Amino acid sequence: MAKDTLTITDNRTGRNYEVPIEDDTVKATDLRQIKVNDDDFGLMTYDPAFMNTAACRSAITYIDGDQGILRYRGYPIEQLAERATFLEVAYLLAEGELPTRTQLDQFTETIKFHTYVHTNITKFLEGFRYDAHPMGMLLGVVGALSTFYPDAKHIHDPANRALQKVRLLAKVPTIAAFAFRHSRGLPLVFPDNDLDYIGNFVNMTFSIGGRHKPNKVLQHALEILLILHADHEQNCSTSAVRAVGSSHVDPFSAISAGIAALYGPLHGGANEAVLQMLDEIGDKQHIPKFIDEVKAGRGRLMGFGHRVYKSYDPRAKLIKKVADEVFEQTGLNPKLEIALELERIALEDEYFVKRKLYPNVDFYSGLIYQAMGYPTEYFTVLFALGRMPGWLAQWEEMLLDKDQKIARPRQIFTGHDERAFVPVEKR
């Protein structure tokens, strides 16, 4: 009868080892018994960038990268995008189940109660230069929240964790909107708790002299975009939140690490980079030359490719639909034509086909954000707003996981052997 084990022969010693296979996985620490002699540290695995290493067990988000499937807590992303609100999704990610009407009402009220930030936060914002990148402002101010809520360090108290999670979900739209207003030299707009979560955020960003009159289609589109970004299992920023959180620091500090990771152009910053790329291409007729440059290794087609998806990113499919609805309201963004042509060419080109490079979530999202009136450098902030529930759910899951310890990878040392110090005159 087949056994769920792996037999390994160490050809250095001729010894055999049998290690258990669970969930199609072997434990890296089971390899440590494989030694050449007693002094040997034991066999390690080498996996830069975690290409094939599961760093946790998680029940939050399921992705099948070959089939293009994404589910939060079992619910297909398509159904959530079509039928849920962002706060329902936030609740689902945190609690594991969709809220009942009463639970949702209570959750919504609690969030509303916490939307205001201490007025000293506005002073931080004043300190930033007029051209400060909004992601820099966001990560700085979210990190600074830990100084306003020193109680947040009591991470082993479930009630305390719940309070900090609500604070983050409630206050981050306020801080994000403040950063937007600061960049534009506009007076800050404070939360209006008669509005819903998305409506309040849109009002805080766009209101000029009175409550902003929302375009319902654009507001709904923003809600869908935030839902699509709400979690994506062990991506770079979530891994950052988990790794930093594993030191048992407060959640504001751990989440600001996630925001920092998201800022990078290979991660959330790609939505901004896509628009820069489309601007640089400028015209459809320049696309073939641009594609040739990418294929020659000079630059990347931003918004394409994914570590996990080796087929069309399901989020990108949904975003394309949202784009149609948005552009019907706002008129066509001329860059959409360039984007569509880039996609058409790339999907037929052997270079991209062979490497299974398809549009990812960031390819079309920036065009929509731009049509809504958000400047390019603000796009990743919108991604961060969307990702907040995922980071929080993953942070808590990590803390409650008995298998987890402080994140601390090993290394293969490649430096000098011991050598004696040489005084500066003798070097």
Ligand code: CMC
């Ligand atoms: N344009 C051109 N070539 C690419 C691209 C791209 N966008 N992405 C990957 N490749 C090539 C890469 O050069 C490599 O080719 P070769 O095998 O000849 O060396 C091959 O495809 C595999 O790429 P990789 O860098 O080993 O793949 P990865 O899993 O480490 O990287 C990625 C994933 C998303 C960082 C990468 O595809 C990329 O840089 N894409 C552009 C940036 C982007 O759109 N990021 C957003 C990701 S989705 C949302 C998010 O996570 O925030």
